[in-house]
Amino acid sequence: MNSKQLSVRIWRGKDNGGLETYQVPARENQTVLDVITEVQRLHAPDLAYRFACRVGVCGSCAMTVNGKPRWTCRTHVKKVADEGVLTVEPLRNLPRIKDLVCDLAPFIDTWQKAGAPFSGNQTRQQPPATVDPNSKARLTADAALQCINCAVCYSGCDVVNWNRDYLGPAALNRAWTLVNDERHGQRQQTFDQAFADGGCGNCHSHGNCTRLCPIELSPSQSIAGLKRLALTGLDKRY
Amino acid sequence: MREAERRGNLYEFGTLSKRLPRFARNDGLWHKDIFLKPIIMNPLRNHKSYIAAIGHRLSGIALAIFLPFHFLLLGTALEGAEGLDAALAFTDSPLVKIAEWGLVMLLALHLLFGLRVLALEFTNWPNHAETLSKWVLPSLVTSVFVGIIFLVHAF
Amino acid sequence: MERRLFVLQRLSAMLLALLVFIHLGLILFAVRDGLSAAEILGRTQGNILWATFYGLFVLLVAIHAPIGVRKVLQEWTGLPASTINSVCWGFALLLLVLGFRAVAAVV
Ligand code: HEM
Ligand code: SF4
Ligand code: SF4
Numbered sequence: 001m002n003s004k005q006l007s008v009r010i011w012r013g014k015d016n017g018g019l020e021t022y023q024v025p026a027r028e029n030q031t032v033l034d035v036i037t038e039v040q041r042l043h044a045p046d047l048a049y050r051f052a053c054r055v056g057v058c059g060s061c062a063m064t065v066n067g068k069p070r071w072t073c074r075t076h077v078k079k080v081a082d083e084g085v086l087t088v089e090p091l092r093n094l095p096r097i098k099d100l101v102c103d104l105a106p107f108i109d110t111w112q113k114a115g116a117p118f119s120g121n122q123t124r125q126q127p128p129a130t131v132d133p134n135s136k137a138r139l140t141a142d143a144a145l146q147c148i149n150c151a152v153c154y155s156g157c158d159v160v161n162w163n164r165d166y167l168g169p170a171a172l173n174r175a176w177t178l179v180n181d182e183r184h185g186q187r188q189q190t191f192d193q194a195f196a197d198g199g200c201g202n203c204h205s206h207g208n209c210t211r212l213c214p215i216e217l218s219p220s221q222s223i224a225g226l227k228r229l230a231l232t233g234l235d236k237r238y
Numbered sequence: 239m240r241e242a243e244r245r246g247n248l249y250e251f252g253t254l255s256k257r258l259p260r261f262a263r264n265d266g267l268w269h270k271d272i273f274l275k276p277i278i279m280n281p282l283r284n285h286k287s288y289i290a291a292i293g294h295r296l297s298g299i300a301l302a303i304f305l306p307f308h309f310l311l312l313g314t315a316l317e318g319a320e321g322l323d324a325a326l327a328f329t330d331s332p333l334v335k336i337a338e339w340g341l342v343m344l345l346a347l348h349l350l351f352g353l354r355v356l357a358l359e360f361t362n363w364p365n366h367a368e369t370l371s372k373w374v375l376p377s378l379v380t381s382v383f384v385g386i387i388f389l390v391h392a393f
Numbered sequence: 394m395e396r397r398l399f400v401l402q403r404l405s406a407m408l409l410a411l412l413v414f415i416h417l418g419l420i421l422f423a424v425r426d427g428l429s430a431a432e433i434l435g436r437t438q439g440n441i442l443w444a445t446f447y448g449l450f451v452l453l454v455a456i457h458a459p460i461g462v463r464k465v466l467q468e469w470t471g472l473p474a475s476t477i478n479s480v481c482w483g484f485a486l487l488l489l490v491l492g493f494r495a496v497a498a499v500v
């Protein structure tokens with residue numbers, strides 16, 4: 001093998017597809033997304049894949065790279081290539097559409113089921129709520145807030161893999177932010193939904209989600225927070 | 239390169255995995271298809287807290303299966319000490335001893351891994367998940383040690 | 394319901410941790426010079442403390458184990474939910490009956 005070449009094995013087709021190998025030049029600095037784009041430009045114009053921002057903001061470029069779900073735009077080839085080979089597959093735990101593209105609808109559904117919609121407890125006539133940025137609840141919510149719905153954690157969670165009714169880390173992480181949000185009018189409902197069938201009781205603290213989240217959120221901590229509330233009951237003071 | 243390529247070609251065995259129990263599957267990724275590959279080699283599973291979770295689960299299942307038999311054994315004492323002694327004589331056979339040794343070990347393991355889960359879920363301090371992953375190896379060692387003590391005395 | 398089961402399982406786990414610790418210590422202590430019925434029964438018979446200890450043990454384990462097994466079955470088998478629930482109820486009853494029978498036998 002030419003040392004200046006990189007073998008990229010890319011999933012082609014839908015469920016009954018297979019891995020196809022392409023050769024692209026190995027460069028000093030390239031991300032997995034760069035490589036996929038190069039493959040599409042040079043070898044496989046019909047290759048389907050998703051991306052938008054290319055800088056880790058939108059969360060649409062998540063794929064399985066050498067067995068782990070990642071943002072391809074923020075993953076350097078050098079860090080993940082296994083003996084000069086890169087294997088790129090669609091995210092697991094989600095229905096496939098074509099090549100590297102998955103249908104994210106089931107993932108978005110889990111957010112709804114986990115009580116994700118925000119529901120204000122004030123009318124537009126009232127002044128905006130004053131939230132103490134240093135209150136414990138706010139700091140707790142802030143720590144889990146930056147999620148961009150990329151589904152990396154959902155795809156990496158074995159419990160989701162085993163039990164498709166499980167809501168998964170991202171949705172429950174969202175529920176945790178709402179339960180800690182004093183402006184949310186339905187904290188109790190959100191909490192109840194997060195603990196209904198398919199909810200927190202299914203998480204076995206494998207911690208895959210936290211290990212994989214590209215922005216280092218800790219969904220497993222958020223779920224643990226909800227579990228603690230199951231013992232103590234929801235704090236009704238605010 | 240060779241190694242990776244060889245692994246890739248194993249994809250042909252993909253359909254085999256449809257016949258695997260659910261926990262051994264990995265939903266369409268090539269890694270699952272290498273069905274003899276131990277859990278530890280799976281890139282999503284080769285970390286301590288996953289190994290602890292699986293160890294906790296397998297030990298829990300083994301204990302659950304064993305417990306009714308344990309109760310049955312003790313229940314033989316209903317027929318007086320002779321009943322229990324007869325049953326205990328049965329447990330004197332080396333095979334049963336080995337099984338018991340395994341169970342004592344698994345009970346210790348389930349206890350230690352269980353404490354870890356409880357600490358993960360119900361306590362909260364900086365980096366606790368990372369720190370608690372250091373609990374895994376000592377737990378394994380301790381339960382093997384407990385098993386050895388049991389074995390040494392039991393024979 | 395899920396939430397209640399979760400709480401029950403974790404609370405029983407906390408108590409079991411203590412009981413299992415004592416139980417393990419006792420096992421290691423008791424097997425030092427072999428097990429005999431006389432020895433076991435000598436320790437337990439007529440002793441309210443051990444009777445309570447093992448009674449509680451049985452109760453907790455009959456709560457803890459079936460709830461745990463339920464999750465395993467849900468995740469690792471494709472059985473319908475109602476079947477799994479029945480199996481676990483059955484298992485809980487089995488543990489209760491055999492467990493209390495055993496406690497009754499040795500005290
Ligand atoms: C030493 C006391 C014990 C502690 C601290 C303990 C702790 C736990 C915890 C925290 C779980 C939940 C694991 C999870 O969902 O991730 C669990 C699961 C389980 N336990 Fe225990 N347990 C103890 C004793 C027992 C005993 C004596 C048995 C068997 C008769 C048992 C059988 C199970 C089973 C079958 C599971 C389900 C495993 C799973 O979901 O992965 N446990 N245990
Ligand atoms: S900690 Fe819970 S949610 Fe996160 S990967 Fe593990 S089981 Fe899934
Ligand atoms: S928690 Fe992290 S990994 Fe999961 S969806 Fe949000 S950003 Fe992605």
Ligand code: FES
Pocket residue numbers: 051052053054055056057058059060061062071072073074
């Ligand atoms: S393309 Fe937007 S996060 Fe990767």
